[in-house]
Amino acid sequence: MSEQTTGPVQEFEYQAEMKQLLHLIVHSLYTHREVFLRELISNASDALNVARFRQLTDKSIVDHDAPLEVKIVLDKEKGTFSIEDTGIGMTKDELINNIGTIAKSGTLEFLHKMKSDQKMLDADLIGQFGVGFYSVFMVTDEVTIETRHADADSPAYRWKSVGEGKFTIEEIDRAKRGTKISFTLKEDAKEFSEDWRVKNIIKKYSNFVDFPVYVGDEKVNTVSALWQKRKDDLKDEELTEFYKYLSNDYQAPLGHLHVALEGSVNFKALLFIPETAPLGFFRETEYKGLHLYAHRILIQDDCKDLLPEYLRFVKGVVDTEDLPLNVSREVTQSSPVMGKINKVLTGKVLSFLEDWAQNDTEKYEKFYKNFSPLLKTGVNSDFSNKDKIIELFRFESSAAEKGKMTSLKEYVARMKAEQKEIYYVSGDSRESAERNPNLEYFKKHGIEVLYLLDPVDLFVVPSIHEYEKKSLKSIDKADVQVSKDEEKQEENAIQESMSKSFLSAFKEVLIDKVEDVIASKRLVESPVTLVVGKEGMDIQTERMMKMFNKDFTGSKKIMEVNLAHPLIKNLWDIYQQDTKDPFLRNCIVQLYEGALLREGNLTDPTAFLSRMTEIMEKASRK
Numbered sequence: 001m002s003e004q005t006t007g008p009v010q011e012f013e014y015q016a017e018m019k020q021l022l023h024l025i026v027h028s029l030y031t032h033r034e035v036f037l038r039e040l041i042s043n044a045s046d047a048l049n050v051a052r053f054r055q056l057t058d059k060s061i062v063d064h065d066a067p068l069e070v071k072i073v074l075d076k077e078k079g080t081f082s083i084e085d086t087g088i089g090m091t092k093d094e095l096i097n098n099i100g101t102i103a104k105s106g107t108l109e110f111l112h113k114m115k116s117d118q119k120m121l122d123a124d125l126i127g128q129f130g131v132g133f134y135s136v137f138m139v140t141d142e143v144t145i146e147t148r149h150a151d152a153d154s155p156a157y158r159w160k161s162v163g164e165g166k167f168t169i170e171e172i173d174r175a176k177r178g179t180k181i182s183f184t185l186k187e188d189a190k191e192f193s194e195d196w197r198v199k200n201i202i203k204k205y206s207n208f209v210d211f212p213v214y215v216g217d218e219k220v221n222t223v224s225a226l227w228q229k230r231k232d233d234l235k236d237e238e239l240t241e242f243y244k245y246l247s248n249d250y251q252a253p254l255g256h257l258h259v260a261l262e263g264s265v266n267f268k269a270l271l272f273i274p275e276t277a278p279l280g281f282f283r284e285t286e287y288k289g290l291h292l293y294a295h296r297i298l299i300q301d302d303c304k305d306l307l308p309e310y311l312r313f314v315k316g317v318v319d320t321e322d323l324p325l326n327v328s329r330e331v332t333q334s335s336p337v338m339g340k341i342n343k344v345l346t347g348k349v350l351s352f353l354e355d356w357a358q359n360d361t362e363k364y365e366k367f368y369k370n371f372s373p374l375l376k377t378g379v380n381s382d383f384s385n386k387d388k389i390i391e392l393f394r395f396e397s398s399a400a401e402k403g404k405m406t407s408l409k410e411y412v413a414r415m416k417a418e419q420k421e422i423y424y425v426s427g428d429s430r431e432s433a434e435r436n437p438n439l440e441y442f443k444k445h446g447i448e449v450l451y452l453l454d455p456v457d458l459f460v461v462p463s464i465h466e467y468e469k470k471s472l473k474s475i476d477k478a479d480v481q482v483s484k485d486e487e488k489q490e491e492n493a494i495q496e497s498m499s500k501s502f503l504s505a506f507k508e509v510l511i512d513k514v515e516d517v518i519a520s521k522r523l524v525e526s527p528v529t530l531v532v533g534k535e536g537m538d539i540q541t542e543r544m545m546k547m548f549n550k551d552f553t554g555s556k557k558i559m560e561v562n563l564a565h566p567l568i569k570n571l572w573d574i575y576q577q578d579t580k581d582p583f584l585r586n587c588i589v590q591l592y593e594g595a596l597l598r599e600g601n602l603t604d605p606t607a608f609l610s611r612m613t614e615i616m617e618k619a620s621r622k
């Protein structure tokens with residue numbers, strides 16, 4: 001029965017974006033429609049949490065001692081559904097502002113995209129995208145909300161909407177605190193007025209809600225603090241169920257970690273690593289943190305202070321006895337207890353990953369593929385754990401077949417006695433890294449080079465500097481060490497007189513383009529290559545900087561010339577006859593621009609092509 005109206009009915013219009021969203025929900029979401037119930041229970045549970053907080057500190061709230069619970073009433077004959085909570089309730093402003101806005105940015109965009117991709121829109125995905133309350137319009141055409149806020153002087157209201165266009169608000173006579181949402185189910189959604197169906201859905205999605213959920217007179221959910229159980233008593237099935245409830249993920253987690261600590265800090269934690277990164281995970285600046293409980297009572301469902309940001313893929317709960325119940329967000333942030341928990345958890349998560357890396361490579365590689373771009377940034381932000389994080393790095397390598405990953409430890413174990421540095425090269429793909437002419441020397445001499453194929457590597461690997469006292473060096477740098485013997489042999493092969501004056505001719509032609517031109521000790525098959533000075537930025541890094549900032553110019557490169565290459569020898573012959581030969585000059589520019597092209601930095605391909613035509617014409621003349 002509805003409460004009496006006590007004021008005029010006011011009409012409101014949804015924002016344009018909201019209308020579009022509602023249209024999509026009503027007309028496009030067909031599968032997993034039962035998640036509307038999860039959304040409604042989750043909102044009720046949030047409201048109950050707020051009420052529980054207020055109960056602790058404010059004796060004057062409406063129905064101070066009312067039990068905190070959710071009641072669902074079904075009428076199979078009439079096909080109706082109602083859900084009522086004794087939570088905090090809503091004021092008029094909250095009804096207008098909170099109901100009627102899209103919870104998460106990007107939701108509409110996402111739904112549109114799914115639709116235009118002609119994908120089957122699956123309502124199970126919406127939990128991740130924050131359609132929230134409005135999912136109810138999948139199963140009904142008209143919704144009524146009756147609510148009274150816990151503040152003693154706050155009136156009660158009825159909100160009514162037929163979905164797509166408008167909603168109305170009127171004042172009503174309701175004495176109870178909390179919110180009741182009721183509606184008649186659509187013809188094709190009548191199943192949701194069946195007891196057994198609704199109970200099954202609650203068990204599936206909402207078993208771990210912190211408050212009793214009743215269907216009729218029967219309490220349906222478990223209401224158990226899983227993390228309080230002993231490690232050995234935890235069953236895989238309930239862990240998976242709990243994880244899904246907690247994270248809104250529809251897949252089982254990749255793994256979990258149970259921590260119980262007693263001593264200078266006391267807490268229990270149940271943490272999960274997801275199987276895959278949720279859509280939009282890496283774009284997300286607004287991510288959800290862990291759930292923080294104190295004495296088994298949820299005090300924050302989004303606590304970002306329990307783990308550093310580079311571990312934000314971890315989902316789960318932390319329950320501590322060291323924080324007071326009525327602790328505010330500001331106090332938790334600066335609390336030394338939080339600092340201690342953060343420190344312990346970070347160490348535990350890193351050791352947990354290290355254990356996978358050592359003992360379950362398949363799982364680790366799955367994890368690594370999904371989350372390593374984030375994990376790796378820890379090297380630049382968490383100095384106390386830097387060494388641990390570095391152990392978790394994996395790379396493709398010239399010593400391993402495509403797709404196989406290797407660690408720095410394994411690399412160092414394979415290093416030859418005379419090798420002093422750890423070498424790496426970056427590239428968009430293994431193939432492009434392997435085509436880098438700077439690699440030729442290393443290939444010829446069987447020196448292992450790591451391939452940095454993840455763009456994030458370029459920002460983090462250079463800051464590793466050293467691993468087991470061996471410095472990490474990009475093979476694009478001019479000062480990579482080439483073994484002494486080798487140097488001698490090469491030097492002998494190079495005619496001293498040839499190199500000096502000839503190279504200065506290169507320099508003269510490329511005067512404003514390169515920093516220097518030197519004889520190469522590392523090239524085998526290519527005529528020239530570009531390298532960066534000791535302090536310079538890696539070539540790939542520079543390319544990325546240019547993508548972010550059009551005005552970024554980068555530094556001048558050093559050109560290395562392979563004096564043993566047949567083409568260079570031919571040019572030497574031309575040079576000896578005429579040091580200013582225009583063909584020679586053209587070839588020098590072409591060689592330089594060819595090197596730019598290879599590294600993806602050629603800015604004027606038209607000039608490059610016409611010069612090439614000119615050179616070919618000359619070369620093909622009889």
Ligand SMILES: Nc1ncnc2c1ncn2[C@@H]1O[C@H](COP(=O)(O)OP(=O)(O)OP(=O)(O)O)[C@@H](O)[C@H]1O
Nearest residue numbers: 043044047087089098099103130131132133134179
């Ligand atoms: N039963 C309720 N009691 C009190 N407030 C509610 C209730 N249901 C909804 N609300 C209010 O309406 C808002 C919008 O709910 P909605 O489900 O659309 O999004 P959300 O819960 O904020 O986001 P998400 O679904 O992503 O968690 C809530 O944030 C809350 O302020």
